[in-house]
Amino acid sequence: MATFAIGDFEELRVAAERSPRSVPAAQALLKHIRMAKMRESEMVVRHGSKLVERQAALGDEYWSVLEQVFLAALDVDERSLAQTCLQALNEQFPESTRVKRLVGISREAMGKYAEAEEIYKGMLEENPANQLVLKRQVCVLKAQNKIPAAIKCLNNYLKQFQADANAWQELADLYLSVSKYEAAAFCYEELVLANPTSHINHCRLGEIYYTLGGKHIAKARKYFAQSLELKKTNNARALHGLAACCHANTTFKDRNVRADVTAALHEYASEELAKLYSEQSPTLLPKVEAILETQRAAIEK
The missing domain is CATH 1.25.40 (Serine Threonine Protein Phosphatase 5, Tetratricopeptide repeat)
Known part of the structure:
Protein backbone atom coordinates (compact mmCIF):
# COMPACT_ATOMS: atom_id res chain seq x y z
CA MET A 1 0.00 0.00 0.00
CA GLU A 95 -23.17 6.73 -20.75
CA SER A 96 -20.87 6.61 -17.72
CA THR A 97 -22.51 5.77 -14.37
CA ARG A 98 -19.65 7.63 -12.69
CA VAL A 99 -20.52 10.81 -14.55
CA LYS A 100 -24.23 10.31 -13.85
CA ARG A 101 -23.38 10.26 -10.15
CA LEU A 102 -21.48 13.52 -10.58
CA VAL A 103 -24.57 15.00 -12.23
CA GLY A 104 -26.57 13.94 -9.19
CA ILE A 105 -24.02 15.55 -6.89
CA SER A 106 -24.27 18.78 -8.88
CA ARG A 107 -28.05 18.76 -8.39
CA GLU A 108 -27.51 18.28 -4.65
CA ALA A 109 -25.18 21.29 -4.61
CA MET A 110 -27.91 23.38 -6.25
CA GLY A 111 -30.47 22.22 -3.69
CA LYS A 112 -32.41 20.25 -6.31
CA TYR A 113 -32.77 17.20 -4.12
CA ALA A 114 -35.77 15.70 -5.93
CA GLU A 115 -33.85 15.74 -9.22
CA ALA A 116 -30.80 14.18 -7.55
CA GLU A 117 -32.97 11.47 -6.01
CA GLU A 118 -34.51 10.65 -9.41
CA ILE A 119 -31.04 10.30 -10.93
CA TYR A 120 -29.95 7.98 -8.14
CA LYS A 121 -33.13 5.88 -8.34
CA GLY A 122 -32.58 5.39 -12.05
CA MET A 123 -28.99 4.31 -11.45
CA LEU A 124 -30.05 1.84 -8.76
CA GLU A 125 -32.58 0.27 -11.10
CA GLU A 126 -29.64 -0.60 -13.35
CA ASN A 127 -27.39 -1.69 -10.47
CA PRO A 128 -29.06 -2.11 -7.04
CA ALA A 129 -25.67 -2.79 -5.40
CA ASN A 130 -24.03 0.50 -6.39
CA GLN A 131 -22.52 1.47 -3.03
CA LEU A 132 -21.60 5.03 -3.95
CA VAL A 133 -25.12 5.82 -5.17
CA LEU A 134 -26.70 4.21 -2.11
CA LYS A 135 -24.55 6.50 0.04
CA ARG A 136 -25.58 9.53 -2.02
CA GLN A 137 -29.20 8.79 -1.12
CA VAL A 138 -28.23 9.11 2.53
CA CYS A 139 -26.52 12.43 1.74
CA VAL A 140 -29.68 13.74 0.05
CA LEU A 141 -31.76 12.94 3.13
CA LYS A 142 -29.17 14.36 5.52
CA ALA A 143 -28.91 17.60 3.51
CA GLN A 144 -32.67 18.07 3.93
CA ASN A 145 -32.33 17.40 7.69
CA LYS A 146 -34.42 14.24 7.37
CA ILE A 147 -32.32 12.51 10.01
CA PRO A 148 -34.69 9.61 10.88
CA ALA A 149 -35.05 8.78 7.18
CA ALA A 150 -31.26 9.03 6.70
CA ILE A 151 -30.72 6.67 9.64
CA LYS A 152 -33.17 4.15 8.19
CA CYS A 153 -31.57 4.41 4.76
CA LEU A 154 -28.07 3.92 6.16
CA ASN A 155 -29.18 0.96 8.28
CA ASN A 156 -30.57 -0.67 5.13
CA TYR A 157 -27.26 -0.03 3.40
CA LEU A 158 -25.31 -1.64 6.24
CA LYS A 159 -27.45 -4.77 6.02
CA GLN A 160 -25.79 -5.32 2.64
CA PHE A 161 -22.33 -3.88 3.34
CA GLN A 162 -21.56 -4.62 6.98
CA ALA A 163 -17.80 -4.11 6.56
CA ASP A 164 -18.06 -0.46 5.52
CA ALA A 165 -16.36 1.35 8.42
CA ASN A 166 -17.10 4.82 7.02
CA ALA A 167 -20.82 4.00 6.95
CA TRP A 168 -20.74 2.85 10.58
CA GLN A 169 -19.06 6.10 11.58
CA GLU A 170 -21.61 8.17 9.65
CA LEU A 171 -24.45 6.22 11.27
CA ALA A 172 -22.92 6.84 14.70
CA ASP A 173 -22.75 10.58 13.98
CA LEU A 174 -26.38 10.58 12.88
CA TYR A 175 -27.44 8.81 16.07
CA LEU A 176 -25.40 11.26 18.17
CA SER A 177 -27.11 14.19 16.42
CA VAL A 178 -30.47 12.97 17.78
CA SER A 179 -29.04 11.91 21.18
CA LYS A 180 -29.42 8.17 20.62
CA TYR A 181 -26.25 7.33 22.51
CA GLU A 182 -26.80 3.60 22.98
CA ALA A 183 -27.29 3.14 19.23
CA ALA A 184 -24.19 5.27 18.58
CA ALA A 185 -22.23 3.10 21.03
CA PHE A 186 -23.24 0.00 19.06
CA CYS A 187 -21.86 1.63 15.88
CA TYR A 188 -18.57 2.43 17.56
CA GLU A 189 -18.36 -1.12 18.92
CA GLU A 190 -18.44 -2.21 15.27
CA LEU A 191 -15.71 0.30 14.44
CA VAL A 192 -13.53 -1.00 17.27
CA LEU A 193 -13.99 -4.54 15.95
CA ALA A 194 -13.09 -3.38 12.45
CA ASN A 195 -10.01 -1.46 13.60
CA PRO A 196 -8.98 -2.50 17.12
CA THR A 197 -5.73 -0.49 16.96
CA SER A 198 -7.43 2.88 16.46
CA HIS A 199 -6.98 4.98 19.62
CA ILE A 200 -9.52 7.46 18.27
CA ASN A 201 -12.32 4.88 18.04
CA HIS A 202 -11.64 3.67 21.58
CA CYS A 203 -11.63 7.24 22.86
CA ARG A 204 -14.86 8.18 21.13
CA LEU A 205 -16.58 5.03 22.39
CA GLY A 206 -15.39 5.94 25.88
CA GLU A 207 -16.92 9.40 25.48
CA ILE A 208 -20.26 7.93 24.44
CA TYR A 209 -20.37 5.55 27.41
CA TYR A 210 -19.33 8.41 29.70
CA THR A 211 -22.24 10.46 28.35
CA LEU A 212 -24.62 7.58 29.09
CA GLY A 213 -23.27 7.61 32.66
CA GLY A 214 -24.33 5.36 35.52
CA LYS A 215 -23.43 1.72 34.97
CA HIS A 216 -21.64 2.64 31.73
CA ILE A 217 -18.87 4.61 33.49
CA ALA A 218 -16.79 1.49 34.08
CA LYS A 219 -16.95 0.66 30.37
CA ALA A 220 -16.01 4.22 29.48
CA ARG A 221 -12.95 4.01 31.74
CA LYS A 222 -11.81 0.80 30.04
CA TYR A 223 -12.02 2.36 26.59
CA PHE A 224 -10.18 5.51 27.64
CA ALA A 225 -7.49 3.32 29.19
CA GLN A 226 -7.22 1.26 26.01
CA SER A 227 -6.94 4.44 23.94
CA LEU A 228 -4.02 5.48 26.13
CA GLU A 229 -2.47 2.04 25.78
CA LEU A 230 -2.58 2.44 22.00
CA LYS A 231 -1.33 6.05 22.05
CA LYS A 232 0.60 6.89 25.17
CA THR A 233 1.74 10.41 24.20
CA ASN A 234 -0.23 13.50 23.10
CA ASN A 235 -3.56 11.87 23.87
CA ALA A 236 -5.06 14.59 26.05
CA ARG A 237 -8.63 13.68 25.12
CA ALA A 238 -8.33 10.17 26.54
CA LEU A 239 -6.47 11.46 29.61
CA HIS A 240 -9.27 13.92 30.38
CA GLY A 241 -11.80 11.15 29.82
CA LEU A 242 -9.98 8.79 32.18
CA ALA A 243 -9.77 11.46 34.88
CA ALA A 244 -13.46 12.32 34.44
CA CYS A 245 -14.46 8.65 34.75
CA CYS A 246 -12.47 8.28 37.96
CA HIS A 247 -14.26 11.32 39.35
CA ALA A 248 -17.65 10.00 38.19
CA ASN A 249 -17.06 6.81 40.19
CA THR A 250 -17.43 8.94 43.34
CA THR A 251 -21.08 9.68 42.54
CA PHE A 252 -22.00 6.34 40.97
CA LYS A 253 -20.77 3.58 43.24
CA ASP A 254 -19.86 0.41 41.36
CA ARG A 255 -18.86 -2.46 43.65
CA ASN A 256 -16.76 -3.94 40.83
CA VAL A 257 -14.58 -0.80 40.73
CA ARG A 258 -11.82 -0.71 43.33
CA ALA A 259 -11.19 2.63 45.04
CA ASP A 260 -7.41 2.20 45.08
CA VAL A 261 -7.36 1.51 41.31
CA THR A 262 -9.54 4.56 40.71
CA ALA A 263 -7.16 6.76 42.73
CA ALA A 264 -4.11 5.35 40.95
CA LEU A 265 -5.62 5.89 37.49
CA HIS A 266 -6.60 9.46 38.34
CA GLU A 267 -3.09 10.12 39.64
CA TYR A 268 -1.63 8.78 36.39
CA ALA A 269 -3.98 10.92 34.25
CA SER A 270 -3.20 14.01 36.35
CA GLU A 271 0.55 13.59 36.05
CA GLU A 272 0.40 13.03 32.30
CA LEU A 273 -1.94 15.98 31.74
CA ALA A 274 0.26 18.28 33.84
CA LYS A 275 3.28 17.22 31.81
CA LEU A 276 1.44 17.66 28.51
CA TYR A 277 0.04 21.12 29.30
CA SER A 278 3.30 22.39 30.77
CA GLU A 279 5.01 21.54 27.47
CA GLN A 280 2.33 22.54 24.96
CA SER A 281 -0.07 24.98 26.60
CA PRO A 282 1.36 26.36 29.87
CA THR A 283 -1.20 29.19 30.07
CA LEU A 284 -3.98 26.62 30.53
CA LEU A 285 -2.08 24.54 33.07
CA PRO A 286 -3.40 26.35 36.23
CA LYS A 287 -7.02 25.81 35.13
CA VAL A 288 -6.42 22.15 34.34
CA GLU A 289 -4.65 21.61 37.65
CA ALA A 290 -7.56 23.26 39.50
CA ILE A 291 -10.05 20.87 37.84
CA LEU A 292 -7.86 17.84 38.57
CA GLU A 293 -7.42 18.91 42.20
CA THR A 294 -11.20 19.19 42.63
CA GLN A 295 -11.59 15.70 41.18
CA ARG A 296 -8.81 14.32 43.40
CA ALA A 297 -10.42 15.75 46.54
CA ALA A 298 -13.72 14.06 45.70
CA ILE A 299 -11.98 10.74 45.01
CA GLU A 300 -10.06 10.81 48.31
CA LYS A 301 -13.15 11.45 50.43
Missing part, protein backbone atom coordinates in the same frame (compact mmCIF):
# COMPACT_ATOMS: atom_id res chain seq x y z
CA ALA A 2 1.35 3.42 -0.97
CA THR A 3 2.10 5.92 1.77
CA PHE A 4 1.98 9.69 1.44
CA ALA A 5 4.18 11.81 3.66
CA ILE A 6 3.23 15.31 4.81
CA GLY A 7 6.69 16.45 3.78
CA ASP A 8 6.04 15.34 0.20
CA PHE A 9 2.82 17.34 0.14
CA GLU A 10 4.53 20.45 1.47
CA GLU A 11 7.27 20.20 -1.15
CA LEU A 12 4.71 19.86 -3.94
CA ARG A 13 2.62 22.73 -2.55
CA VAL A 14 5.63 25.04 -2.34
CA ALA A 15 6.70 24.10 -5.87
CA ALA A 16 3.24 24.87 -7.24
CA GLU A 17 3.06 28.18 -5.37
CA ARG A 18 6.49 29.26 -6.60
CA SER A 19 5.63 28.38 -10.21
CA PRO A 20 1.94 29.29 -10.56
CA ARG A 21 2.04 28.85 -14.35
CA SER A 22 3.75 25.45 -14.26
CA VAL A 23 1.46 22.70 -15.50
CA PRO A 24 3.71 19.83 -14.26
CA ALA A 25 3.92 21.36 -10.76
CA ALA A 26 0.14 21.76 -10.52
CA GLN A 27 -0.40 18.29 -11.98
CA ALA A 28 1.93 16.67 -9.45
CA LEU A 29 0.27 18.51 -6.54
CA LEU A 30 -3.24 17.52 -7.61
CA LYS A 31 -2.19 13.91 -8.13
CA HIS A 32 -0.75 13.74 -4.62
CA ILE A 33 -3.93 15.24 -3.14
CA ARG A 34 -6.05 12.83 -5.15
CA MET A 35 -4.06 9.70 -4.33
CA ALA A 36 -3.72 10.58 -0.63
CA LYS A 37 -7.48 11.33 -0.49
CA MET A 38 -6.90 14.75 1.03
CA ARG A 39 -9.57 17.43 1.15
CA GLU A 40 -7.84 20.60 -0.04
CA SER A 41 -10.63 22.10 -2.13
CA GLU A 42 -9.38 25.69 -2.29
CA MET A 43 -5.92 24.53 -3.29
CA VAL A 44 -7.31 22.16 -5.93
CA VAL A 45 -9.42 24.93 -7.46
CA ARG A 46 -6.56 27.43 -7.37
CA HIS A 47 -4.09 25.17 -9.13
CA GLY A 48 -6.51 22.94 -11.00
CA SER A 49 -8.45 25.67 -12.77
CA LYS A 50 -5.46 26.30 -15.05
CA LEU A 51 -5.38 22.61 -16.01
CA VAL A 52 -8.97 22.45 -17.21
CA GLU A 53 -8.01 23.82 -20.64
CA ARG A 54 -4.78 21.79 -20.91
CA GLN A 55 -6.02 18.40 -22.08
CA ALA A 56 -3.10 17.76 -24.43
CA ALA A 57 -0.55 18.37 -21.68
CA LEU A 58 -2.23 15.98 -19.23
CA GLY A 59 -3.09 13.05 -21.47
CA ASP A 60 -5.41 10.42 -19.96
CA GLU A 61 -4.97 11.95 -16.51
CA TYR A 62 -6.98 14.94 -17.74
CA TRP A 63 -10.30 13.26 -16.94
CA SER A 64 -9.28 12.41 -13.38
CA VAL A 65 -8.19 16.01 -12.91
CA LEU A 66 -11.53 17.26 -14.26
CA GLU A 67 -13.45 15.11 -11.77
CA GLN A 68 -11.21 16.27 -8.93
CA VAL A 69 -11.58 19.95 -9.85
CA PHE A 70 -15.35 19.51 -10.29
CA LEU A 71 -15.81 18.18 -6.74
CA ALA A 72 -13.49 20.80 -5.27
CA ALA A 73 -15.29 23.58 -7.15
CA LEU A 74 -18.63 22.48 -5.67
CA ASP A 75 -16.99 22.45 -2.24
CA VAL A 76 -16.01 26.12 -2.52
CA ASP A 77 -19.12 27.18 -4.46
CA GLU A 78 -17.33 27.82 -7.77
CA ARG A 79 -20.32 26.65 -9.77
CA SER A 80 -19.20 27.99 -13.13
CA LEU A 81 -15.95 26.04 -12.96
CA ALA A 82 -17.81 22.95 -11.75
CA GLN A 83 -20.23 23.17 -14.67
CA THR A 84 -17.35 23.50 -17.15
CA CYS A 85 -15.74 20.34 -15.81
CA LEU A 86 -19.01 18.41 -15.68
CA GLN A 87 -19.95 19.37 -19.23
CA ALA A 88 -16.61 18.13 -20.57
CA LEU A 89 -16.95 14.86 -18.67
CA ASN A 90 -20.51 14.38 -19.88
CA GLU A 91 -19.53 14.93 -23.49
CA GLN A 92 -16.62 12.48 -23.22
CA PHE A 93 -18.49 9.79 -21.24
CA PRO A 94 -22.22 10.21 -22.00
Whole structure:
Protein backbone atom coordinates (compact mmCIF):
# COMPACT_ATOMS: atom_id res chain seq x y z
CA MET A 1 0.00 0.00 0.00
CA ALA A 2 1.35 3.42 -0.97
CA THR A 3 2.10 5.92 1.77
CA PHE A 4 1.98 9.69 1.44
CA ALA A 5 4.18 11.81 3.66
CA ILE A 6 3.23 15.31 4.81
CA GLY A 7 6.69 16.45 3.78
CA ASP A 8 6.04 15.34 0.20
CA PHE A 9 2.82 17.34 0.14
CA GLU A 10 4.53 20.45 1.47
CA GLU A 11 7.27 20.20 -1.15
CA LEU A 12 4.71 19.86 -3.94
CA ARG A 13 2.62 22.73 -2.55
CA VAL A 14 5.63 25.04 -2.34
CA ALA A 15 6.70 24.10 -5.87
CA ALA A 16 3.24 24.87 -7.24
CA GLU A 17 3.06 28.18 -5.37
CA ARG A 18 6.49 29.26 -6.60
CA SER A 19 5.63 28.38 -10.21
CA PRO A 20 1.94 29.29 -10.56
CA ARG A 21 2.04 28.85 -14.35
CA SER A 22 3.75 25.45 -14.26
CA VAL A 23 1.46 22.70 -15.50
CA PRO A 24 3.71 19.83 -14.26
CA ALA A 25 3.92 21.36 -10.76
CA ALA A 26 0.14 21.76 -10.52
CA GLN A 27 -0.40 18.29 -11.98
CA ALA A 28 1.93 16.67 -9.45
CA LEU A 29 0.27 18.51 -6.54
CA LEU A 30 -3.24 17.52 -7.61
CA LYS A 31 -2.19 13.91 -8.13
CA HIS A 32 -0.75 13.74 -4.62
CA ILE A 33 -3.93 15.24 -3.14
CA ARG A 34 -6.05 12.83 -5.15
CA MET A 35 -4.06 9.70 -4.33
CA ALA A 36 -3.72 10.58 -0.63
CA LYS A 37 -7.48 11.33 -0.49
CA MET A 38 -6.90 14.75 1.03
CA ARG A 39 -9.57 17.43 1.15
CA GLU A 40 -7.84 20.60 -0.04
CA SER A 41 -10.63 22.10 -2.13
CA GLU A 42 -9.38 25.69 -2.29
CA MET A 43 -5.92 24.53 -3.29
CA VAL A 44 -7.31 22.16 -5.93
CA VAL A 45 -9.42 24.93 -7.46
CA ARG A 46 -6.56 27.43 -7.37
CA HIS A 47 -4.09 25.17 -9.13
CA GLY A 48 -6.51 22.94 -11.00
CA SER A 49 -8.45 25.67 -12.77
CA LYS A 50 -5.46 26.30 -15.05
CA LEU A 51 -5.38 22.61 -16.01
CA VAL A 52 -8.97 22.45 -17.21
CA GLU A 53 -8.01 23.82 -20.64
CA ARG A 54 -4.78 21.79 -20.91
CA GLN A 55 -6.02 18.40 -22.08
CA ALA A 56 -3.10 17.76 -24.43
CA ALA A 57 -0.55 18.37 -21.68
CA LEU A 58 -2.23 15.98 -19.23
CA GLY A 59 -3.09 13.05 -21.47
CA ASP A 60 -5.41 10.42 -19.96
CA GLU A 61 -4.97 11.95 -16.51
CA TYR A 62 -6.98 14.94 -17.74
CA TRP A 63 -10.30 13.26 -16.94
CA SER A 64 -9.28 12.41 -13.38
CA VAL A 65 -8.19 16.01 -12.91
CA LEU A 66 -11.53 17.26 -14.26
CA GLU A 67 -13.45 15.11 -11.77
CA GLN A 68 -11.21 16.27 -8.93
CA VAL A 69 -11.58 19.95 -9.85
CA PHE A 70 -15.35 19.51 -10.29
CA LEU A 71 -15.81 18.18 -6.74
CA ALA A 72 -13.49 20.80 -5.27
CA ALA A 73 -15.29 23.58 -7.15
CA LEU A 74 -18.63 22.48 -5.67
CA ASP A 75 -16.99 22.45 -2.24
CA VAL A 76 -16.01 26.12 -2.52
CA ASP A 77 -19.12 27.18 -4.46
CA GLU A 78 -17.33 27.82 -7.77
CA ARG A 79 -20.32 26.65 -9.77
CA SER A 80 -19.20 27.99 -13.13
CA LEU A 81 -15.95 26.04 -12.96
CA ALA A 82 -17.81 22.95 -11.75
CA GLN A 83 -20.23 23.17 -14.67
CA THR A 84 -17.35 23.50 -17.15
CA CYS A 85 -15.74 20.34 -15.81
CA LEU A 86 -19.01 18.41 -15.68
CA GLN A 87 -19.95 19.37 -19.23
CA ALA A 88 -16.61 18.13 -20.57
CA LEU A 89 -16.95 14.86 -18.67
CA ASN A 90 -20.51 14.38 -19.88
CA GLU A 91 -19.53 14.93 -23.49
CA GLN A 92 -16.62 12.48 -23.22
CA PHE A 93 -18.49 9.79 -21.24
CA PRO A 94 -22.22 10.21 -22.00
CA GLU A 95 -23.17 6.73 -20.75
CA SER A 96 -20.87 6.61 -17.72
CA THR A 97 -22.51 5.77 -14.37
CA ARG A 98 -19.65 7.63 -12.69
CA VAL A 99 -20.52 10.81 -14.55
CA LYS A 100 -24.23 10.31 -13.85
CA ARG A 101 -23.38 10.26 -10.15
CA LEU A 102 -21.48 13.52 -10.58
CA VAL A 103 -24.57 15.00 -12.23
CA GLY A 104 -26.57 13.94 -9.19
CA ILE A 105 -24.02 15.55 -6.89
CA SER A 106 -24.27 18.78 -8.88
CA ARG A 107 -28.05 18.76 -8.39
CA GLU A 108 -27.51 18.28 -4.65
CA ALA A 109 -25.18 21.29 -4.61
CA MET A 110 -27.91 23.38 -6.25
CA GLY A 111 -30.47 22.22 -3.69
CA LYS A 112 -32.41 20.25 -6.31
CA TYR A 113 -32.77 17.20 -4.12
CA ALA A 114 -35.77 15.70 -5.93
CA GLU A 115 -33.85 15.74 -9.22
CA ALA A 116 -30.80 14.18 -7.55
CA GLU A 117 -32.97 11.47 -6.01
CA GLU A 118 -34.51 10.65 -9.41
CA ILE A 119 -31.04 10.30 -10.93
CA TYR A 120 -29.95 7.98 -8.14
CA LYS A 121 -33.13 5.88 -8.34
CA GLY A 122 -32.58 5.39 -12.05
CA MET A 123 -28.99 4.31 -11.45
CA LEU A 124 -30.05 1.84 -8.76
CA GLU A 125 -32.58 0.27 -11.10
CA GLU A 126 -29.64 -0.60 -13.35
CA ASN A 127 -27.39 -1.69 -10.47
CA PRO A 128 -29.06 -2.11 -7.04
CA ALA A 129 -25.67 -2.79 -5.40
CA ASN A 130 -24.03 0.50 -6.39
CA GLN A 131 -22.52 1.47 -3.03
CA LEU A 132 -21.60 5.03 -3.95
CA VAL A 133 -25.12 5.82 -5.17
CA LEU A 134 -26.70 4.21 -2.11
CA LYS A 135 -24.55 6.50 0.04
CA ARG A 136 -25.58 9.53 -2.02
CA GLN A 137 -29.20 8.79 -1.12
CA VAL A 138 -28.23 9.11 2.53
CA CYS A 139 -26.52 12.43 1.74
CA VAL A 140 -29.68 13.74 0.05
CA LEU A 141 -31.76 12.94 3.13
CA LYS A 142 -29.17 14.36 5.52
CA ALA A 143 -28.91 17.60 3.51
CA GLN A 144 -32.67 18.07 3.93
CA ASN A 145 -32.33 17.40 7.69
CA LYS A 146 -34.42 14.24 7.37
CA ILE A 147 -32.32 12.51 10.01
CA PRO A 148 -34.69 9.61 10.88
CA ALA A 149 -35.05 8.78 7.18
CA ALA A 150 -31.26 9.03 6.70
CA ILE A 151 -30.72 6.67 9.64
CA LYS A 152 -33.17 4.15 8.19
CA CYS A 153 -31.57 4.41 4.76
CA LEU A 154 -28.07 3.92 6.16
CA ASN A 155 -29.18 0.96 8.28
CA ASN A 156 -30.57 -0.67 5.13
CA TYR A 157 -27.26 -0.03 3.40
CA LEU A 158 -25.31 -1.64 6.24
CA LYS A 159 -27.45 -4.77 6.02
CA GLN A 160 -25.79 -5.32 2.64
CA PHE A 161 -22.33 -3.88 3.34
CA GLN A 162 -21.56 -4.62 6.98
CA ALA A 163 -17.80 -4.11 6.56
CA ASP A 164 -18.06 -0.46 5.52
CA ALA A 165 -16.36 1.35 8.42
CA ASN A 166 -17.10 4.82 7.02
CA ALA A 167 -20.82 4.00 6.95
CA TRP A 168 -20.74 2.85 10.58
CA GLN A 169 -19.06 6.10 11.58
CA GLU A 170 -21.61 8.17 9.65
CA LEU A 171 -24.45 6.22 11.27
CA ALA A 172 -22.92 6.84 14.70
CA ASP A 173 -22.75 10.58 13.98
CA LEU A 174 -26.38 10.58 12.88
CA TYR A 175 -27.44 8.81 16.07
CA LEU A 176 -25.40 11.26 18.17
CA SER A 177 -27.11 14.19 16.42
CA VAL A 178 -30.47 12.97 17.78
CA SER A 179 -29.04 11.91 21.18
CA LYS A 180 -29.42 8.17 20.62
CA TYR A 181 -26.25 7.33 22.51
CA GLU A 182 -26.80 3.60 22.98
CA ALA A 183 -27.29 3.14 19.23
CA ALA A 184 -24.19 5.27 18.58
CA ALA A 185 -22.23 3.10 21.03
CA PHE A 186 -23.24 0.00 19.06
CA CYS A 187 -21.86 1.63 15.88
CA TYR A 188 -18.57 2.43 17.56
CA GLU A 189 -18.36 -1.12 18.92
CA GLU A 190 -18.44 -2.21 15.27
CA LEU A 191 -15.71 0.30 14.44
CA VAL A 192 -13.53 -1.00 17.27
CA LEU A 193 -13.99 -4.54 15.95
CA ALA A 194 -13.09 -3.38 12.45
CA ASN A 195 -10.01 -1.46 13.60
CA PRO A 196 -8.98 -2.50 17.12
CA THR A 197 -5.73 -0.49 16.96
CA SER A 198 -7.43 2.88 16.46
CA HIS A 199 -6.98 4.98 19.62
CA ILE A 200 -9.52 7.46 18.27
CA ASN A 201 -12.32 4.88 18.04
CA HIS A 202 -11.64 3.67 21.58
CA CYS A 203 -11.63 7.24 22.86
CA ARG A 204 -14.86 8.18 21.13
CA LEU A 205 -16.58 5.03 22.39
CA GLY A 206 -15.39 5.94 25.88
CA GLU A 207 -16.92 9.40 25.48
CA ILE A 208 -20.26 7.93 24.44
CA TYR A 209 -20.37 5.55 27.41
CA TYR A 210 -19.33 8.41 29.70
CA THR A 211 -22.24 10.46 28.35
CA LEU A 212 -24.62 7.58 29.09
CA GLY A 213 -23.27 7.61 32.66
CA GLY A 214 -24.33 5.36 35.52
CA LYS A 215 -23.43 1.72 34.97
CA HIS A 216 -21.64 2.64 31.73
CA ILE A 217 -18.87 4.61 33.49
CA ALA A 218 -16.79 1.49 34.08
CA LYS A 219 -16.95 0.66 30.37
CA ALA A 220 -16.01 4.22 29.48
CA ARG A 221 -12.95 4.01 31.74
CA LYS A 222 -11.81 0.80 30.04
CA TYR A 223 -12.02 2.36 26.59
CA PHE A 224 -10.18 5.51 27.64
CA ALA A 225 -7.49 3.32 29.19
CA GLN A 226 -7.22 1.26 26.01
CA SER A 227 -6.94 4.44 23.94
CA LEU A 228 -4.02 5.48 26.13
CA GLU A 229 -2.47 2.04 25.78
CA LEU A 230 -2.58 2.44 22.00
CA LYS A 231 -1.33 6.05 22.05
CA LYS A 232 0.60 6.89 25.17
CA THR A 233 1.74 10.41 24.20
CA ASN A 234 -0.23 13.50 23.10
CA ASN A 235 -3.56 11.87 23.87
CA ALA A 236 -5.06 14.59 26.05
CA ARG A 237 -8.63 13.68 25.12
CA ALA A 238 -8.33 10.17 26.54
CA LEU A 239 -6.47 11.46 29.61
CA HIS A 240 -9.27 13.92 30.38
CA GLY A 241 -11.80 11.15 29.82
CA LEU A 242 -9.98 8.79 32.18
CA ALA A 243 -9.77 11.46 34.88
CA ALA A 244 -13.46 12.32 34.44
CA CYS A 245 -14.46 8.65 34.75
CA CYS A 246 -12.47 8.28 37.96
CA HIS A 247 -14.26 11.32 39.35
CA ALA A 248 -17.65 10.00 38.19
CA ASN A 249 -17.06 6.81 40.19
CA THR A 250 -17.43 8.94 43.34
CA THR A 251 -21.08 9.68 42.54
CA PHE A 252 -22.00 6.34 40.97
CA LYS A 253 -20.77 3.58 43.24
CA ASP A 254 -19.86 0.41 41.36
CA ARG A 255 -18.86 -2.46 43.65
CA ASN A 256 -16.76 -3.94 40.83
CA VAL A 257 -14.58 -0.80 40.73
CA ARG A 258 -11.82 -0.71 43.33
CA ALA A 259 -11.19 2.63 45.04
CA ASP A 260 -7.41 2.20 45.08
CA VAL A 261 -7.36 1.51 41.31
CA THR A 262 -9.54 4.56 40.71
CA ALA A 263 -7.16 6.76 42.73
CA ALA A 264 -4.11 5.35 40.95
CA LEU A 265 -5.62 5.89 37.49
CA HIS A 266 -6.60 9.46 38.34
CA GLU A 267 -3.09 10.12 39.64
CA TYR A 268 -1.63 8.78 36.39
CA ALA A 269 -3.98 10.92 34.25
CA SER A 270 -3.20 14.01 36.35
CA GLU A 271 0.55 13.59 36.05
CA GLU A 272 0.40 13.03 32.30
CA LEU A 273 -1.94 15.98 31.74
CA ALA A 274 0.26 18.28 33.84
CA LYS A 275 3.28 17.22 31.81
CA LEU A 276 1.44 17.66 28.51
CA TYR A 277 0.04 21.12 29.30
CA SER A 278 3.30 22.39 30.77
CA GLU A 279 5.01 21.54 27.47
CA GLN A 280 2.33 22.54 24.96
CA SER A 281 -0.07 24.98 26.60
CA PRO A 282 1.36 26.36 29.87
CA THR A 283 -1.20 29.19 30.07
CA LEU A 284 -3.98 26.62 30.53
CA LEU A 285 -2.08 24.54 33.07
CA PRO A 286 -3.40 26.35 36.23
CA LYS A 287 -7.02 25.81 35.13
CA VAL A 288 -6.42 22.15 34.34
CA GLU A 289 -4.65 21.61 37.65
CA ALA A 290 -7.56 23.26 39.50
CA ILE A 291 -10.05 20.87 37.84
CA LEU A 292 -7.86 17.84 38.57
CA GLU A 293 -7.42 18.91 42.20
CA THR A 294 -11.20 19.19 42.63
CA GLN A 295 -11.59 15.70 41.18
CA ARG A 296 -8.81 14.32 43.40
CA ALA A 297 -10.42 15.75 46.54
CA ALA A 298 -13.72 14.06 45.70
CA ILE A 299 -11.98 10.74 45.01
CA GLU A 300 -10.06 10.81 48.31
CA LYS A 301 -13.15 11.45 50.43
